[in-house]
Amino acid sequence: MIRALLRALRRPGPAxxxxxxxxxxxxxxxxxxxxxxxxxxxxxxxxFPLDRAPDGGHFWLGTDLLGRDILSRLxxxxxxxxxxASLAAASAYAVGIAGGLAAGFYRGPxxxxxxxxxxxxxxxxxxxxxxxxxxxxxxxxxxxxxxxxFASAPAIFRIVxxxxxxxxxxxxxxxxxxxxxxxxxxxxxxxxxxxxAPLIVDACLRLxxxxxxxxxxxxxxxxxxxxxxxxxxxxNEGRGMAMxxxxxxxxxxxAISSLMLGLSLLADGLNEAARAGSRA
Amino acid sequence: MIRFxxxxxxxxxxxMLAVSFLVYLVLEHDAASVAVKVIGQYSTEGQRALWLxxxxxxxxxLVRYVTWLGRFVTGDWGSSTHFREQVTVLLPQHLARxxxxxxxxxxxxxxxxxxxxxxxxxxxxxxxxxxxxxxAVATTSIPEFAxxxxxxxxxxxxxxxxxxxxxMTSGFEWQQLVLPCLVIVLYDFGYVARMVRAAxxxxxxxxxIRTALMKGASPARIVLRHALRNALVAPITVIxxxxxxxxxxxLVTEVFFAYKGFGTLLYQACLNSxxxxxxxxxxxxxxxxxxxxxxxxxxxxxxxxxxxxxxxxGEA
Numbered sequence: 001m002i003r004a005l006l007r008a009l010r011r012p013g014p015a016x017x018x019x020x021x022x023x024x025x026x027x028x029x030x031x032x033x034x035x036x037x038x039x040x041x042x043x044x045x046x047x048f049p050l051d052r053a054p055d056g057g058h059f060w061l062g063t064d065l066l067g068r069d070i071l072s073r074l075x076x077x078x079x080x081x082x083x084x085a086s087l088a089a090a091s092a093y094a095v096g097i098a099g100g101l102a103a104g105f106y107r108g109p110x111x112x113x114x115x116x117x118x119x120x121x122x123x124x125x126x127x128x129x130x131x132x133x134x135x136x137x138x139x140x141x142x143x144x145x146x147x148x149x150f151a152s153a154p155a156i157f158r159i160v161x162x163x164x165x166x167x168x169x170x171x172x173x174x175x176x177x178x179x180x181x182x183x184x185x186x187x188x189x190x191x192x193x194x195x196x197a198p199l200i201v202d203a204c205l206r207l208x209x210x211x212x213x214x215x216x217x218x219x220x221x222x223x224x225x226x227x228x229x230x231x232x233x234x235x236n237e238g239r240g241m242a243m244x245x246x247x248x249x250x251x252x253x254x255a256i257s258s259l260m261l262g263l264s265l266l267a268d269g270l271n272e273a274a275r276a277g278s279r280a
Numbered sequence: 281m282i283r284f285x286x287x288x289x290x291x292x293x294x295x296m297l298a299v300s301f302l303v304y305l306v307l308e309h310d311a312a313s314v315a316v317k318v319i320g321q322y323s324t325e326g327q328r329a330l331w332l333x334x335x336x337x338x339x340x341x342l343v344r345y346v347t348w349l350g351r352f353v354t355g356d357w358g359s360s361t362h363f364r365e366q367v368t369v370l371l372p373q374h375l376a377r378x379x380x381x382x383x384x385x386x387x388x389x390x391x392x393x394x395x396x397x398x399x400x401x402x403x404x405x406x407x408x409x410x411x412x413x414x415x416a417v418a419t420t421s422i423p424e425f426a427x428x429x430x431x432x433x434x435x436x437x438x439x440x441x442x443x444x445x446x447x448m449t450s451g452f453e454w455q456q457l458v459l460p461c462l463v464i465v466l467y468d469f470g471y472v473a474r475m476v477r478a479a480x481x482x483x484x485x486x487x488x489i490r491t492a493l494m495k496g497a498s499p500a501r502i503v504l505r506h507a508l509r510n511a512l513v514a515p516i517t518v519i520x521x522x523x524x525x526x527x528x529x530x531l532v533t534e535v536f537f538a539y540k541g542f543g544t545l546l547y548q549a550c551l552n553s554x555x556x557x558x559x560x561x562x563x564x565x566x567x568x569x570x571x572x573x574x575x576x577x578x579x580x581x582x583x584x585x586x587x588x589x590x591x592x593x594g595e596a
Contacts, residue, residue, distance in 0.1 A: 013414065119291075120298040123573075125565050127528035128546065132562060135550040136306050212423040216532055219425040220547065235425060239536075243444060246433045253426035261421040268417060 004197070004273040014269020020262030024255075027075045028082035035072035036060070039229045042067040049247050062247045064238060070247065073229040074255050080230050081259070084141050085211040088148035089203065092210075095149055096156025097199075101187040103157070104164025111161070118154035126151055130213060134222045141224055144217065148210055159202060163195035201271045208263035215256045231256045288577055292570050299566045300352070304345050307555050311337040311344075317553040318361050352563070358556030362548060367560045370545065375564070377448075378541035382530050384457060385464035390519065393469045397476025401511070402503055404481040412477065416470035424532040428463045435459060446537040460533045467529050468522060475518040479511040486510075513583045520576030524569045 008014040027034055036057060037043070044051075045067040047059045053069075061070040099118075103111040121129070133147040167173065168191060176186045217223040218232020226233060231252040238248025308314050314337065315328040323331075332338060336347060351358075357367040400412035422430070436444040436459075446456035483489065484507055492502045531543030538544070542561065549557035 116294070116298070120295050120302065123295050123299060123566050123570050124562070125524045125527040125531070125569060127531050128562060128565050131547065131550050132303075132306065132558070135553075208421070215423055216425060219532070220535060232425070235429060242429070242432065243437060246437050249429045250433055253429045257422040257426045260423065261418060264417045264421045
């Protein structure tokens with residue numbers, strides 16, 4: 001997989017995408033050092049970009065209604081989105097992979113029950129499902145993880161199930177069964193690694209969609225509770241004044257779009273590299 | 281064909297039943313909280329108890345669910361506590377407005393996406409292909425609320441030529457439809473374009489295209505007569521399956537531009553714990569999705585005669 005990544009990075013699109021993702025991950029990791037100000041500290045409200053700060057520095061991207069530095073909030077917001085999106089994705093993948101492997105390996109009633117449940121969840125428009133869940137259980141980081149798991153695991157389940165059905169029909173799985181290996185070992189050691197390439201491409205895209213979901217929930221006022229710096233939440237807070245102070249909403253939107261674009265370009269590159277690899 | 285249809289129809293009914301149970305379970309498992317939501321926070325214990333027994337909430341959960349389902353199926357959808365109006369009156373109005381918005385967007389998405397997809401797919405790897413692919417990736421990467429912000433910044437704040445809200449309070453105005461439509465088109469056309477491109481590229485690599493080329497057919501004739509027909513099967517079903525995404529996107533767009541459609545209705549119902557309205561909206565959206573899936577399945581079998589009707593597809 002690392003070889004596929006390196007091959008993908010030789011093309012400009014995926015390389016740029018990778019750099020964009022890396023930038024935001026770096027922001028998330030080193031937010032404390034990179035941010036010029038405390039993201040929660042109230043200074044001078046509604047300063048325009050490049051305005052002077054009281055301590056002699058600059059508010060590079062201006063300040064919001066409560067006088068908080070927007071650049072610092074964006075950098076700390078990267079931490080929020082990277083942390084919660086990865087947690088949510090990890091949780092959704094854990095559930096989806098477990099279900100998909102079981103359904104694809106055992107088939108029969110296990111498959112039928114799990115598939116029916118997945119189909120039921122997947123017949124909701126995604127956003128409607130998120131809103132329903134968050135409104136019912138309340139808005140918090142952990143609840144977002146729960147909601148994303150519930151809504152995304154069925155899609156992952158379908159992918160893993162299809163892959164597992166295909167792989168389980170190969171000879172080496174039959175050999176493993178004949179050898180008397182236990183079912184769990186076959187699923188995790190024999191089937192899962194052979195399904196990893198398409199799953200990694202999917203994970204890249206899905207991570208982006210989860211980031212967008214967290215942003216969208218924030219925009220709808222159903223995201224992480226304030227004053228957590230959250231890109232979608234910043235758009236929601238600044239929306240009322242966007243006609244006079246567009247910098248309140250434009251920069252958070254650029255942030256989330258660039259993260260998503262980076263992930264899409266990377267996923268695209270990985271996909272092509274994986275296909276080229278399988279052809280060679 | 282009939283058997284295939286009946287089997288699919290059975291599945292659809294099963295899914296709808298499961299969905300209705302899930303929705304009812306989530307919203308009404310706790311009778312006491314339903315009473316608070318319907319008659320208000322400042323009601324007394326006695327009032328709530330009276331309301332609960334009047335509306336049959338003393339019965340066990342399953343009995344309540346079956347009664348509710350019976351009423352729902354026969355068209356008694358209750359009334360909205362927030363809008364103080366029958367749900368069956370509210371819902372069609374808002375659905376119609378969403379229909380106008382989504383329909384217009386769809387009418388733009390399909391031709392644009394096909395044009396881009398065909399141009400890109402005819403010659404895989406050409407510069408036109410690379411440009412189109414990049415545009416498609418870039419536009420689908422920008423979330424709806426972000427492109428709404430960008431477009432508003434340009435057309436409302438900077439150029440000042442379009443209204444920033446689409447409330448339509450003084451009757452229908454087409455100017456108010458432009459930005460919401462643009463946002464939806466921008467987010468959705470890329471995906472369809474990529475599907476058309478992939479299908480087109482697949483067909484163009486087939487030997488019969490080379491044959492047509494060698495016998496001296498003009499490129500336009502090859503694309504229009506030979507390639508396009510075979511390339512259309514997959515994208516048409518993909519477009520149907522795109523509708524769930526469209527619904528999610530429309531929801532955000534409507535909320536952003538304060539357009540009084542189905543999305544705003546659902547959003548406000550959720551924010552105001554308007555139980556009956558949430559149930560109706562959720563069931564309606566699921567119904568739309570399930571029926572488009574059904575139509576897409578039927579279209580797929582009709583367009584592609586090679587599919588055996590008795591055989592189930594891997595992902596039914």
